[in-house]
Amino acid sequence: MEPVVFAAERFGFHAPFFEVLTDGLIHKTFKVTGNNRSAILQQVNTHVFKDIDIITGNYQLIYEHLERGSKLRIPAMLKTVDGKLTWIDKENSYWRAFEFIPNTYTESLPASSDKIFSAAKCYGAFTAALDDLDVQHLKPTIPGFHDLANRYNQLEAAVSHASHERLIKSRALLEKIEARKHLVDFYIGLKDNHGFRQRAMHHDTKLSNILFDKTSGQAVCPIDLDTVMPGYFFSDVGDMIRSMVSSHDENALADSVSVNAETYRAIISGYEAGIGNTFTSTEQENIHRSGMMMLYMQGIRFLADYLSNDVYYKINYPEQNFDRALNQITLLEKLEGFVAALPKA
Ligand code: GN1
Ligand code: MG
Numbered sequence: 001m002e003p004v005v006f007a008a009e010r011f012g013f014h015a016p017f018f019e020v021l022t023d024g025l026i027h028k029t030f031k032v033t034g035n036n037r038s039a040i041l042q043q044v045n046t047h048v049f050k051d052i053d054i055i056t057g058n059y060q061l062i063y064e065h066l067e068r069g070s071k072l073r074i075p076a077m078l079k080t081v082d083g084k085l086t087w088i089d090k091e092n093s094y095w096r097a098f099e100f101i102p103n104t105y106t107e108s109l110p111a112s113s114d115k116i117f118s119a120a121k122c123y124g125a126f127t128a129a130l131d132d133l134d135v136q137h138l139k140p141t142i143p144g145f146h147d148l149a150n151r152y153n154q155l156e157a158a159v160s161h162a163s164h165e166r167l168i169k170s171r172a173l174l175e176k177i178e179a180r181k182h183l184v185d186f187y188i189g190l191k192d193n194h195g196f197r198q199r200a201m202h203h204d205t206k207l208s209n210i211l212f213d214k215t216s217g218q219a220v221c222p223i224d225l226d227t228v229m230p231g232y233f234f235s236d237v238g239d240m241i242r243s244m245v246s247s248h249d250e251n252a253l254a255d256s257v258s259v260n261a262e263t264y265r266a267i268i269s270g271y272e273a274g275i276g277n278t279f280t281s282t283e284q285e286n287i288h289r290s291g292m293m294m295l296y297m298q299g300i301r302f303l304a305d306y307l308s309n310d311v312y313y314k315i316n317y318p319e320q321n322f323d324r325a326l327n328q329i330t331l332l333e334k335l336e337g338f339v340a341a342l343p344k345a
Pocket of ligand 2: 026204224
């Protein structure tokens with residue numbers, strides 16, 4: 001029997017029907033259906049999320065906070081037949097389950113500006129709804145996750161251990177990354193500037209991490225909340241720009257990337273509508289840096305993984321992490337041109 005079938009049983013599903021939902025690069029996710037109900041079942045990647053109690057604790061804190069004071073509702077975590085929130089199988093894999101919110105679905109790229117606006121507003125509203133939660137109660141689930149200085153150091157460490165062949169192939173990209181080190185300096189500076197607040201950031205704001213309502217076509221809530229933790233303004237709006245502004249994601253060939261102006265505007269205006277007046281004036285003034293920060297960071301992360309022989313991201317062919325890095329840095333170059341041409345506020 002497949003491990004997912006055993007796991008489903010622990011969460012009360014007997015002889016279920018299951019579908020593999022493959023979008024993420026980290027966890028394995030399934031939709032299980034049986035006895036007229038469905039749930040999302042996940043095998044947690046514990047190499048990435050080393051402490052399952054931290055991700056579970058954060059999730060419950062967020063869930064309860066939203067339940068008390070917000071219209072926004074996220075899927076509830078489900079319990080096993082013996083009342084636990086997680087189950088460990090005989091291979092030592094952790095499993096958990098979430099309620100499947102009926103009549104919802106996830107969108108994929110390319111998507112209309114209406115969908116993008118609705119998703120961006122939802123991510124903004126999520127952070128706004130958590131504004132009165134003391135952000136220090138959310139524990140960092142991956143230390144240094146969107147710390148650009150940390151990511152830059154990890155790339156340097158990867159360079160020092162890389163194979164000759166992979167290093168030669170990466171040379172031009174490494175030069176482009178080095179030439180933009182001012183983005184790392186900006187990150188270091190913002191931590192000491194009180195105009196930038198620490199707040200609850202989702203940190204993985206892909207379009208596919210939003211549930212949409214099938215009837216209204218509007219965003220319902222963000223999902224994939226393992227990386228919700230204290231962060232800075234650029235992460236969520238920036239990761240949306242990073243992952244949505246081109247008509248295909250980071251797995252597309254670099255020569256196909258482009259900045260869609262309408263999508264860009266929908267992200268910014270949707271996010272502003274959602275986050276409302278919790279954004280400070282300093283954050284607002286710097287909003288157009290966000291996409292560049294995130295493309296730069298993701299380019300660095302993919303290249304560091306390539307130079308480390310692909311230990312982190314799932315790949316489908318040997319050079320995929322290099323191609324993803326090239327995609328992100330190419331999009332960064334295009335975004336720089338686009339932002340420079342924006343009318344000054
Ligand atoms: C990972 O697995 P997924 O797709 O939810 C990664 C994000 C990256 C993304 C790039 C925990 O997210 O930070 O932006 O891949 N998540 C983690 O596709 O590293
Ligand atoms: Mg994720």
